[in-house]
Amino acid sequence: MARNRKNQSAAIRFAPALKVTFLCMLVAGSAIGYVWQKNEIDRLGSMRAEREKALVKLIRDNQRLTDQLAILHSPPMLEQRVRELKLGMAFAQPMQVTRLADPVGVLPSSTGLVRPLAERPLETAGP
Numbered sequence: 001m002a003r004n005r006k007n008q009s010a011a012i013r014f015a016p017a018l019k020v021t022f023l024c025m026l027v028a029g030s031a032i033g034y035v036w037q038k039n040e041i042d043r044l045g046s047m048r049a050e051r052e053k054a055l056v057k058l059i060r061d062n063q064r065l066t067d068q069l070a071i072l073h074s075p076p077m078l079e080q081r082v083r084e085l086k087l088g089m090a091f092a093q094p095m096q097v098t099r100l101a102d103p104v105g106v107l108p109s110s111t112g113l114v115r116p117l118a119e120r121p122l123e124t125a126g127p
Helices: 010-073 075-085
Strands: none
């Protein structure tokens, strides 16, 4: 005998509608997540490009400032600045320079200083 729809419970008739609603929400959620992810990738790519441009600019500025510092430390530039500021300074004459020779030999062990590795005696392996 055929079953009548009136005899079926409401839960059984409502189940297909819940499945369709769930699947639609799943597809819509996936689509929204995909679009959000693509926007984030685009935003992060733009941020990376901006930071790379800033890095190139900083490297260029650093090189320019390094060159400028080298010029300012050069003897002719220092001499010019001394004349501008009227400091009355001049380079030392060769007779005014005293050169000291480096001491040659081993440091005394009483000073507590460590001798260089090349001056240490070879250690022999034990039995």
